[in-house]
Amino acid sequence: MDWYARAFIKASLTWFSLGVALGLAMAAHPAWVIYRPAHAHMNVLGFVTMMIYGIAYHVIPRFTGSRVHSPRLATVQWWVANVGLALLVVGFLARPHSAAIGVHLLIVGGTVSAAAAYMFVYNIWRTIGTERPRASAAAARPRGP
Ligand code: HEM
Ligand code: HEM
Numbered sequence: 237m238d239w240y241a242r243a244f245i246k247a248s249l250t251w252f253s254l255g256v257a258l259g260l261a262m263a264a265h266p267a268w269v270i271y272r273p274a275h276a277h278m279n280v281l282g283f284v285t286m287m288i289y290g291i292a293y294h295v296i297p298r299f300t301g302s303r304v305h306s307p308r309l310a311t312v313q314w315w316v317a318n319v320g321l322a323l324l325v326v327g328f329l330a331r332p333h334s335a336a337i338g339v340h341l342l343i344v345g346g347t348v349s350a351a352a353a354y355m356f357v358y359n360i361w362r363t364i365g366t367e368r369p370r371a372s373a374a375a376a377r378p379r380g381p
Contacts, residue, residue, distance in 0.1 A: 237294055240310040244290030247318055251282020274328035281321050281349060289317065289356055297363055305362035313355040320348030 255278030262268045262275060297304050304310055323345030331338025 238304070238307060238310075240307065240314050241290045241294040243314050244286050244293065244317075247314070248283050248286035248290060251278050251286060251321070255279035255282055270332040271329055274325045277321065277324055277328065281324070285353075286317065289313070292356075292360060296360060300364055302363055302365065305359050309355055309359050313352050313359070316348055316355065317352035320345050320350075320352055324349055 255275055258268075258271060258275040258278060262271060293304055293310055323341050325345070327338050327341030327345050329338075330341060
């Protein structure tokens with residue numbers, strides 16, 4: 237498995253552990269529900285999205301019989317996604333206490349997280365490419381009604 241696929245899956249599991257811990261803390265201490273968006277994004281951007289990034293980088297090239305378009309971009313994307321999410325989560329945690337600091341962190345963290353998402357879209361799009369039917373497969377295809 238390539239470094240970036242393994243690293244995304246490990247990051248996903250780490251965000252999942254942190255997100256579930258904050259969920260449990262909110263369940264036990266309802267006043268902490270002010271941190272709900274931090275919990276939500278640790279789980280949906282951290283656990284779910286990063287798991288999809290990691291699995292997709294491993295599986296999609298195998299589906300298409302190609303290679304990841306840019307392994308270097310995938311490695312850069314891992315850092316951008318994790319730094320972006322860390323800033324976003326800290327922004328969500330800070331906002332109830334200091335709106336000015338919180339909102340600035342959210343803008344930066346949100347922009348960096350979005351950049352990581354678009355790197356993934358570009359890299360997977362170029363990996364899939366344009367599929368052309370192979371001559372042998374076309375010949376083997378049944379004809380007629
Ligand atoms: C043991 C695991 C978890 C616990 C104990 C937990 C607990 C909570 C609690 C207490 C809330 C606040 C509900 C309220 O508004 O009063 C919440 C909200 C939320 N949780 Fe979790 N959670 C867990 C796992 C997850 C996972 C795995 C995901 C996503 C994959 C998730 C996504 C969300 C979202 C999106 C919200 C906000 C829902 C809304 O907009 O109202 N949670 N969770
Ligand atoms: C670049 C990526 C993203 C950014 C910058 C972002 C930003 C935000 C912001 C600013 C809010 C409003 C929170 C509030 O003011 O209470 C929000 C809410 C929410 N977002 Fe995202 N989001 C991103 C990705 C996602 C993804 C990928 C999902 C789901 C797969 C998602 C699910 C949600 C949910 C469920 C809520 C409601 C949470 C709550 O009730 O506290 N977001 N998001």
